[in-house]
Amino acid sequence: MTDHFASEGPLRPGNAAVALIVTRDNHYLMQLRDQKSGIFYPGHWGLFGGAIDPGESPEVTLRRELNEELGLAVEQVRYFTEFSFDIDFSGLGRFFRQFFEVTIERAALGGLVLGEGAEMRLFSAHDVLMLPRVVPYDAFALWLHVVGRRSFGAATERS
Numbered sequence: 001m002t003d004h005f006a007s008e009g010p011l012r013p014g015n016a017a018v019a020l021i022v023t024r025d026n027h028y029l030m031q032l033r034d035q036k037s038g039i040f041y042p043g044h045w046g047l048f049g050g051a052i053d054p055g056e057s058p059e060v061t062l063r064r065e066l067n068e069e070l071g072l073a074v075e076q077v078r079y080f081t082e083f084s085f086d087i088d089f090s091g092l093g094r095f096f097r098q099f100f101e102v103t104i105e106r107a108a109l110g111g112l113v114l115g116e117g118a119e120m121r122l123f124s125a126h127d128v129l130m131l132p133r134v135v136p137y138d139a140f141a142l143w144l145h146v147v148g149r150r151s152f153g154a155a156t157e158r159s
Contacts, residue, residue, distance in 0.1 A: 004042040013095050017058035018049030019102040020145050032119040046135035058098040071113040099141045
């Protein structure tokens with residue numbers, strides 16, 4: 001099979017909303033991205049979500065994407081963090097990726113239907129962060145989700 005990671009062809013960056021889908025026992029649902037050209041990080045494990053359509057809020061985007069990609073209708077999403085990317089060197093400007101926490105019960109996993117991607121799997125944070133191919137910004141957000149409160153909590157409390 002061809003590895004499309006460094007494939008030629010234009011990529012179209014844009015603002016995105018993605019979910020840290022976490023179970024109550026702290027496992028994360030991840031998507032193995034399709035191995036095809038024209039997408040960012042093909043063949044990598046990443047979070048579910050996608051591009052924000054014009055006029056759409058990040059929360060609406062997230063709900064739409066989770067329904068399209070998993071058949072998952074979520075009632076509650078909690079904003080977690082946002083990363084910004086300045087790729088003005090390419091003439092394309094600046095973009096953001098908003099991360100939201102979505103908690104689900106393990107029992108709900110059986111009702112999910114993968115509508116996009118090659119595979120979905122539940123991982124402990126340690127296991128997914130040890131994989132060789134994880135979307136870098138998704139891995140960093142997941143790491144922040146796991147250690148952020150513990151690592152940065154003391155600094156936050158002092159301010």
